[in-house]
Amino acid sequence: xxxxxxxxxxxxxxxxxxxxxxxxxxxxxxxxxxxxxxxxxxxxxxxxxxxxxxxxxxxxxxxxxxxxxxxxxxxxxxxxxxxxxxxxxxxxxxxxxxxxxxxxxxxxxxxxxxxxxxxxxxxxxxxxxxxxxxxxxxxxxxxxxxxxxxxxxxxxxxxxxxxxxxxxxxxx
Ligand SMILES: CC(C)(COP(=O)(O)OP(=O)(O)OC[C@H]1O[C@@H](n2cnc3c(N)ncnc32)[C@H](O)[C@@H]1OP(=O)(O)O)[C@@H](O)C(=O)NCCC(=O)NCCS
Numbered sequence: 001x002x003x004x005x006x007x008x009x010x011x012x013x014x015x016x017x018x019x020x021x022x023x024x025x026x027x028x029x030x031x032x033x034x035x036x037x038x039x040x041x042x043x044x045x046x047x048x049x050x051x052x053x054x055x056x057x058x059x060x061x062x063x064x065x066x067x068x069x070x071x072x073x074x075x076x077x078x079x080x081x082x083x084x085x086x087x088x089x090x091x092x093x094x095x096x097x098x099x100x101x102x103x104x105x106x107x108x109x110x111x112x113x114x115x116x117x118x119x120x121x122x123x124x125x126x127x128x129x130x131x132x133x134x135x136x137x138x139x140x141x142x143x144x145x146x147x148x149x150x151x152x153x154x155x156x157x158x159x160x161x162x163x164x165x166x167x168x169x170x171x172x
Contacts, residue, residue: 001013001052001054002054002055002056002063002111003063004063004107004108004111005107006103006104006106006107007103008067008068008100008103009065009066009067009068009073009100009103009107010066010067010068010069011065011066011076011104011107011108012063012064012066012069013050013051013052013062013063013064014049014051014062014063014064014075015050015064016050018064018072019043019046019047019049019050021072021092022041022046022049022072022075023041023042023046024092025074025090025091025092026039026041026046027039027040027041028092028093030093031091031092031093033129034125034126034128034132034153035090036153039154049062049075055078055080055108055111055112055116056078056080056085056112056116056118057080058080059079059080059081060077060078060079060088061077061078061079061080062075062076062077062088063075063076063077063108065091065095065100065101065104067100072092073092073095073100074089074091074092074095074100074104075088075089075090076088076090076104076105076108077089078108078112080116080118083117083118083119083120084118084119084120084121084122085112085116085118085120085121085122086121086122086124087105087108087109087121087122087123088123089101089104089105089132089135096131101135102138102139105135106139109121109139109165109170110172113167113170113172118167119166119167120164120165120166120167121141121164121165122162122163122164122165123136123141123162123163123164124151124160124161124162124163125160125161125163126151126153126158126159126160126161127159127161128158128159133161133163136163137163139165140165140169140170140171141163141164141165142164142165142169143161143162143163144162144163144164145161145162146159146160146161146162147159147160147161147162
């Protein structure tokens with residue numbers, strides 16, 4: 001099980017005790033708007049986020065983003081497929097706007113391109129999600145294109161923008 005540390009944050013596995021808070025932020029309409037999880041989130045639908053698999057194991061692996069190992073701020077995730085992985089990030093509304101997402105993702109990216117030896121990271125976003133577009137761009141991700149109405153999301157066709165970063169482009 002991988003735990004990552006930054007100056008302000010500890011990224012650790014999600015535990016059953018975290019799940020009521022995870023349900024609460026996943027049901028916040030502002031947090032859920034551009035995310036694919038089923039609504040309403042319930043303790044049952046988030047149960048699968050509790051896992052002892054290490055980051056880099058195939059498929060989605062989540063980490064709780066906590067303030068120094070204390071309060072839960074949100075979660076980050078890596079969906080690893082061969083030498084590449086997709087990134088995910090979610091913060092509760094009260095934790096946004098303080099640089100925590102960037103700090104957590106920097107640690108995750110360092111881990112992905114360092115110990116895990118991955119070649120490429122990518123993210124798929126709704127271009128209307130300006131906060132995540134700013135975040136990815138600030139981290140050095142390149143906007144590689146947008147599939148127009150390429151994604152069916154909660155009853156409507158939405159655009160799907162791809163962002164990516166190569167290991168060779170990352171400065172730890
Ligand atoms: C995407 C998301 C994680 C971004 O969170 P965020 O808090 O805006 O991102 P950052 O950690 O990069 O914080 C940046 C903001 O904090 C501010 N900030 C304050 N203190 C800071 C610090 N010490 N360091 C860096 N930034 C700081 C910055 O000015 C910036 O504000 P701005 O974007 O208005 O310019 C958040 O909006 C979210 O969880 N959204 C809902 C879930 C979602 O849609 N996820 C993406 C799905 S693909």
